[in-house]
Amino acid sequence: MSAVNDTKLNSAMFLLTRIPGQEEVHLWISIPFCFIYVFSILGNSTILFIIKTDPSLHEPMYIFLSMLVITDLDLSISTIPTILGIYLFKSREISLDACFAHLFFIHSFALIEYSILLLMAFDRFVAISNPLRYTSIVTLPKIFKMGLVFVLRGVAVSSPFPFLLKRFQYCRVNVLSHSYCLHQDVMKLACSDITVNYIYGLFLTISMDGLDSLLIYLSSLMILRMVLSVASHKECLRALNTCVSHLCAVLLFYTPDIGLALIHRFGKSSSPLLQIVLGYIYLLIPPLMNPIMYSVKSKYLRGRIIRVFVK
Template sequence: MERDSRTTWEFNGSFHQPSAFLMLGIPGLEALHPWISIPFCALYLVALLGNCLILFVIGRTQSLHEPMYYFLCMLAVTDLGLALCTLPTTLGLLWFDLRRIGFDACLAQMYFIHILSFIESSVLLAMAFDRFIAISRPLRHPSILTRATVAKIGLAIVLRGMVSLLPIPFLLKRLTYCGRTELSHSFCFHPDIMNLACADIKVNVFYGMVILLSTVGMDFIFIVLSYILIIRTVLSLATREECLRALNTCVSHICAVLVFFIPMIGLSMIHRFGKGVPPLVNTLVAYTYLIIPPALNPIIYSIKSSHIRGALLRALRRSSGAAW
């Protein structure tokens, strides 16, 4: 039936764009959406409060004004953006069954979700580079990663994401869409929208794959290479205590890399090759990719970084003292 519908649209040659798409919640569990919204609300609350707290603590603590924590601020801002991008449509669907999203609004949400994902990938690469310099060239670290250099890296990361993804909305707007308007998630993804088109989508598929491999794919490869070099440097250290101390500074970053890249790779594989994957699995992987990292990253860094933990405790003591 789907193939016949596509053939009919292509034969007629008529150009059609839907006024809106219909978002789907968790397949098979629609009746439980009000209850399912409770853990989602908790995750969004943790993501918003946790990342705001990270920004507040680093901004107020002079001793944390270092490259590692500047990059952590970039990560926190990116995680806040990701959470805010999906929060309105996800909670609107779970709470009020608001399924419609305008065509242009969907493209805008998709654009920002993908930009922020690419920016997060690049920030994780910058943090890996910072750890490599800090461990292999500790004396030159302050002169290599100055504030000006960190600012330039941040600007380059943002421009890279914006420019590389700029053609995507225009490539989608040129397509003719069939009668189907149901998206697979409560937010807009490029592969999800692209697969609703009746026209030839080879250009979209090719460009999306090239951009993904040349940005996120290359980031992941360089992160792995950075840690290979870090491990080589650590193994050359004199004592076991020095090795453990050097590796301990990387644990939180490694956790953040795994939390971000594993669901992202899984979701990309499902969208491109997982035609027989149950819809529930696709939905859970997508939510894991977009909601779990923003919620977990502040917790990971608060637990593993003694400097952030100490600054946070001092800030809480000052607040409680002022209240008394």
């Protein structure tokens, strides 16, 4: 009877999912999530502090990096506390309104991160293709305007999600596939026709995620083509070195996201564990790894971080 009550809630609640079959070690599983949370906050906050306090880092590349850092902080704060609540306090229940607000912030921050990665690709392309005109093309006012536009874009396209989901009745088993709320996960639990939600989600995946990733891919190809045409081997390596960390950040964020989108839409027979693991990688690993990757590839930034911690 308790098992039934655990899976069938009233229509005003959802149940978030933990790693199945590992109930005895959930307390131990929470330990790596705690470390991810602490190091994500610490790493991103450190980079943001250094960029803010060092005038020599008030350049376009580092301004874009600070935007990425802020977005990563927001992603960590909006997801990991909920996950820790599940594993530490067995707090799996979440109301519909809280779930809708949760997924709105997650989708908004994810879309903003896509946009920032695209802006960073544009910055590297201009720096390599037009080094003499770089400072006149990529100016601070333009950076802030582009950043504001893409933030508003992420918020605007995510705003319909709560309203599209709120009109449904949820009379099935209200168990979500992840430890947090996603639009494509919640809509499958509705008793009504979800065609509009499905089309809107697919449209955003193609027009936003697909277009941004295509533009990043094309810019990377053009950068590679220009770099290979450079006569000096040393200059070629130097130009490629400036793009390595960004390409790693793009692959780290886009690969699990694409895999998760494909599983939600076409992988009905896929393993629930695979969905959960991909979901964790998609939202938890980029905020943890981005500060490390950019610090390792930037000699000056790495030196400033070491001096901060030594002091």
